[in-house]
Amino acid sequence: MRAFEPLMGRRPRRTRRTGIAAASTKVLGVPVHAALPLQRHNPSLVLAMSVAVLGAFVFFVATATLGSLALLVALSLLLVVVTATNRRQVLAFTSQGHVALSASLRGRPQAPIGPVPRRLPLPEPSGLGQPIQVGDTRWWVDRSAFERLRHARALLEADREDDGGEGEDHGRQDGDAVEVALDHRRAGRRRSESPAEHLGESATPPAVQEDEHDQAE
Numbered sequence: 001m002r003a004f005e006p007l008m009g010r011r012p013r014r015t016r017r018t019g020i021a022a023a024s025t026k027v028l029g030v031p032v033h034a035a036l037p038l039q040r041h042n043p044s045l046v047l048a049m050s051v052a053v054l055g056a057f058v059f060f061v062a063t064a065t066l067g068s069l070a071l072l073v074a075l076s077l078l079l080v081v082v083t084a085t086n087r088r089q090v091l092a093f094t095s096q097g098h099v100a101l102s103a104s105l106r107g108r109p110q111a112p113i114g115p116v117p118r119r120l121p122l123p124e125p126s127g128l129g130q131p132i133q134v135g136d137t138r139w140w141v142d143r144s145a146f147e148r149l150r151h152a153r154a155l156l157e158a159d160r161e162d163d164g165g166e167g168e169d170h171g172r173q174d175g176d177a178v179e180v181a182l183d184h185r186r187a188g189r190r191r192s193e194s195p196a197e198h199l200g201e202s203a204t205p206p207a208v209q210e211d212e213h214d215q216a217e
Contacts, residue, residue, distance in 0.1 A: 027092075027111065036093075053075045056071050098120060
């Protein structure tokens, strides 16, 4: 029995699941301060379909007729179609811009799609879900993500107060996160710009700076 104790004591390793913000940070390569999961279908539709399937199942158990069975099968197939077509996205909010990410059916971020407006209007959390217009497509925030929605709203509000009247640079900043993400995904590629260049300023060699200083004197 003792010979098997080392094997019995071993437990399978559990893969550590990171949060959606940490997963978005890993995809983009820049810190994500807030991540908001979105779904394609109205949460009310998904809930209504689930309740309908449950009702059909109860009806089939109570009657045990071919008609109730056919109804149960039809509603179940429809629910499967709704679930399979309920595409997901993640809105990642960073200091360099806000980015839409594609996601799996479970909502895990996969790849950057493109920038979203920096002043994207976010709705007040209420009801079963709230719509968000991203480009030409309407997406939905499920009730389970309302806490993340509140966090994103607070972040955007603070961002507006900090920006003040600096609206001219928003378009340029919105594209930075996507460029960083694409560069980050290229194998073996490193960013070689200096701190001054990272802030959008041209780095001046020390020799040129000294020459300009001498001319000023």
